[in-house]
Amino acid sequence: MVKSINHERLLTEAARFIRDCYRELGLPQEQQEERIREIEEEIRRSGTYAHTRAELVHGAKMAWRNSNRCIGRLLWETLEVFDERETKTAEEAYDKLTRHIRHATNGGNIRSTITVFPPRKDGTDPLRIRNHQLIRYAGYREGESVIGDPASVGFTQTCERLGWRGEGTPFDVLPLVIEERGQEPKLFPLPEELIMEVQITHPDLPGMAGLGVRWYAVPIISDMRLEIGGIDYPTAPFNGWYMGTEIGARNLADTGRYDLLPSVARVMGLDTRSARSLWIDRALVELNVAVLHSYRQAGVTLVDHHTAARQFRAFEKKEQDAGRAVTGNWTWLIPPLSPAATHIFHRPYDNEVLKPNFFYQKD
Numbered sequence: 001m002v003k004s005i006n007h008e009r010l011l012t013e014a015a016r017f018i019r020d021c022y023r024e025l026g027l028p029q030e031q032q033e034e035r036i037r038e039i040e041e042e043i044r045r046s047g048t049y050a051h052t053r054a055e056l057v058h059g060a061k062m063a064w065r066n067s068n069r070c071i072g073r074l075l076w077e078t079l080e081v082f083d084e085r086e087t088k089t090a091e092e093a094y095d096k097l098t099r100h101i102r103h104a105t106n107g108g109n110i111r112s113t114i115t116v117f118p119p120r121k122d123g124t125d126p127l128r129i130r131n132h133q134l135i136r137y138a139g140y141r142e143g144e145s146v147i148g149d150p151a152s153v154g155f156t157q158t159c160e161r162l163g164w165r166g167e168g169t170p171f172d173v174l175p176l177v178i179e180e181r182g183q184e185p186k187l188f189p190l191p192e193e194l195i196m197e198v199q200i201t202h203p204d205l206p207g208m209a210g211l212g213v214r215w216y217a218v219p220i221i222s223d224m225r226l227e228i229g230g231i232d233y234p235t236a237p238f239n240g241w242y243m244g245t246e247i248g249a250r251n252l253a254d255t256g257r258y259d260l261l262p263s264v265a266r267v268m269g270l271d272t273r274s275a276r277s278l279w280i281d282r283a284l285v286e287l288n289v290a291v292l293h294s295y296r297q298a299g300v301t302l303v304d305h306h307t308a309a310r311q312f313r314a315f316e317k318k319e320q321d322a323g324r325a326v327t328g329n330w331t332w333l334i335p336p337l338s339p340a341a342t343h344i345f346h347r348p349y350d351n352e353v354l355k356p357n358f359f360y361q362k363d
Helices: 002-024 030-047 053-065 073-078 092-106 148-163 204-213 242-253 259-270 278-297 304-322
Strands: 081-085 112-114 125-130 141-143 146-150 176-180 186-188 197-199 212-215 227-228 231-233 357-359
Touching: 002 030, 002 053, 002 081, 030 112, 053 073, 053 112, 053 212, 053 227, 053 259, 053 357, 073 304, 092 112, 092 125, 092 176, 092 186, 141 148, 146 197, 148 176, 197 278, 204 259
Parallel strands: 081 112
Antiparallel strands: 125 176, 141 146, 176 186, 197 212, 227 231, 227 357
16 A cells, blocks of 8 residues: 555656646647656556656756755756766766766866766665765864864764875865765765865955965755655756855855954954954955955856846746746845845745755755
């Protein structure tokens, strides 16, 4: 009985996806219904079904379009999809992931990319990437302080238990940790030449360069589950490109991350004895100026939050014209710097979760 209920649920999800997908691709209704009958037979026979390449590609694009936390959805149709569902081993996966990094980086002209590995089957995952992002810096706890990224302390300790040793700098790139079903996780250090990084400088504050800060070019999320038509893809790393405030107002500024605002304030000669001087705000703005300046100088794709908000307005209009409702998580869509200066701050969004989509999953 449980099996038949699960099969019925899977068929319902599959049919809903096929109708939406095929309609958007301009395919006739007869073809939709024929495909649904094929899927029903496949589920009855094997308990699951496999997407065609066209379904996988458009489904991944739909998942980006439905991502309520993402302000950069205007370009969802440009997502490049690598279909790697035949990958069997951690070593093969590593080769595909290094290709993803190289392709997405593209010399700084970032390309939105997703690589989809085999789906979950019978509740088990053929492959899993244990990193939160393919590229991220280590964090080393020393007493009450942390060298590097505090958000990475736990994962860094995991890598060390598996035999990895970093150099102990604030910007050591972590290795990839890939788990193949039934085996222990495996470590794969990333070649230095594969990682494009940007040195953070400021157009008017030479002292900013003396802080020795840098950040990587491409944010590739690697621990979320992609769900398309009831099929779970637990390993489907994807990337767009950074919005400047993600780096300048969060990664480098948060007290639980690199906490650089006091250092920036010293470079600026600000009075930090009282919050009334607004030294925090002034340092935050100049740190974001530095990030935007540095990525532009390095020729790496980056969008400022005002441009991103205008692009999101265009996305809203485009979706309205297509007859689709725009869903969104307001608390994530508003930028962390000057949010009230964007239209997003002044309007509500329905946070209904549509599918296909990306979901957090247990480690």
